[in-house]
Amino acid sequence: MKSEPSVYSIDDLQRDGTAEWEGVRNFQARNHMRAMRVGDLAFFYHSNATPPGIAGLMRICREAYPDDTQFDRRSKYFDRRSRSSKPAWDRVDVAFAARFDVLLPLHLLRDDPALQGMLVLKRGMRLSVQPVSEPHFRHILELAGTRPAQVQ
């Protein structure tokens, strides 16, 4: 799950404990969120950062439900076409799980043969919520040196 750290970073999530993952306005990304279940783990990816990369780990603590910001005229996520009787956009709630000792930069992931085919590495891949395969997930946790015991 991507976020620009200048907007909301892994440090912000660590401070807050939990967060509402609002503002997703892409159908595919939304559908990936709808497939999430409580307890699922997700990577926190820093996009538009120097360097971009995976900053930590979080846990889904509430499954998809309507994202209020779509009805809020003052929100930059306001969607005039969405009706409260049939909300178009959902969010999930996430809980801080771990902050990697060092951010895993995108270029390092690119150079790793074990991560061949990972979606985030594909050119032009802009989806802000993406599925990660089990082997890739485990490999990245190893790269990060994160042991299950360290995951909150």
Added chain:
DNA sequence: GCCAACGTTGGC
């Protein structure tokens, strides 16, 4: 700041 990639919009 540039620009490729991609999604959305709207005229036809």
Added chain:
DNA sequence: GCCAACGTTGGC
């Protein structure tokens, strides 16, 4: 339904 124009994302 097609597709050009436009806006956004996000790496570089």
